[in-house]
Amino acid sequence: MPELPEVETTRRGLLPALEGRMITNVIKRRDKIRIMIPEDFEQRVKGASVNRIARRAKYLQIFLDSGDVIICHLGMSGKFIIKDRDSEPFEKHDHVIFETDHGKAIIYNDPRRFGLMTICSEILLEDHVLFKDMAAEPLGNEFNGNYLASKLANRKTPIKTALLDQHVVVGLGNIYVCEALNLAKISPLRKASDLLDPEIEKLVRIIRDVLLQAIDAGGSSLKDFAGADGNLGYFQHQFVAYGKEGERCHNEGCNGQIERINQSGRSTFYCPDCQK
Numbered sequence: 001m002p003e004l005p006e007v008e009t010t011r012r013g014l015l016p017a018l019e020g021r022m023i024t025n026v027i028k029r030r031d032k033i034r035i036m037i038p039e040d041f042e043q044r045v046k047g048a049s050v051n052r053i054a055r056r057a058k059y060l061q062i063f064l065d066s067g068d069v070i071i072c073h074l075g076m077s078g079k080f081i082i083k084d085r086d087s088e089p090f091e092k093h094d095h096v097i098f099e100t101d102h103g104k105a106i107i108y109n110d111p112r113r114f115g116l117m118t119i120c121s122e123i124l125l126e127d128h129v130l131f132k133d134m135a136a137e138p139l140g141n142e143f144n145g146n147y148l149a150s151k152l153a154n155r156k157t158p159i160k161t162a163l164l165d166q167h168v169v170v171g172l173g174n175i176y177v178c179e180a181l182n183l184a185k186i187s188p189l190r191k192a193s194d195l196l197d198p199e200i201e202k203l204v205r206i207i208r209d210v211l212l213q214a215i216d217a218g219g220s221s222l223k224d225f226a227g228a229d230g231n232l233g234y235f236q237h238q239f240v241a242y243g244k245e246g247e248r249c250h251n252e253g254c255n256g257q258i259e260r261i262n263q264s265g266r267s268t269f270y271c272p273d274c275q276k
């Protein structure tokens with residue numbers, strides 16, 4: 001499942017193929033992914049050029065010179081593939097294809113179809129139902145110790161659950177929350193409102209670090225293989241806690257083992273020895 005670093009890597013991978021390009025044709029091979037693709041989607045996109053591509057949480061926002069913005073979420077299994085136009089027949093899960101004026105086909109492929117593709121006028125974007133109540137970006141300036149402290153102040157839920165709440169911070173998924181809490185040596189079971197200010201400061205710094213490292217790793221993978229088959233897929237990152245049940249904790253001086261527990265229906269990986 002793509003998390004923030006994968007979405008950011010996808011954004012960077014799409015830039016050379018889309019930025020400054022005109023979308024000469026749109027092929028919609030199904031009407032619905034997770035929700036309906038708007039009926040006038042092709043009409044609004046065709047003939048427009050791409051000004052820039054942004055990311056908000058795990059959504060891609062493709063800004064067109066027509067004043068519209070294509071909004072895309074990769075869901076559980078969505079990805080983009082960049083090919084030469086007409087190079088091969090489409091595959092079963094190729095749902096939306098953008099053809100550009102330099103002869104490329106940018107294909108949205110999504111086997112499990114939890115992804116989303118829609119369009120919105122740029123002036124309405126901030127008020128769009130997907131974005132209007134969103135909390136701060138973990139890599140943005142707004143996300144700092146004071147901000148996170150204010151969001152955690154009255155939360156009685158465990159810190160693990162609070163960090164997954166999109167009203168606290170956006171775009172953090174199960175993987176990077178487990179990683180950050182392990183590196184910060186904070187137990188995922190602690191009540192969110194009980195965290196001390198220095199712990200919150202440390203957590204903010206570590207959350208940024210793990211995300212930036214994963215984005216860097218994605219960037220290197222992108223260089224390695226996007227040229228080969230144009231596939232902006234997911235990358236195998238190295239994790240310290242996530243999925244490491246039974247392995248030794250990586251934190252210096254700790255001899256503990258990573259355990260897996262269930263929190264709100266999802267797996268949490270943590271080290272009971274050093275995460276207090």
Ligand SMILES: [Zn+2]
Pocket residue numbers: 249250251254255256257271272273274275
């Ligand atoms: Zn440990």
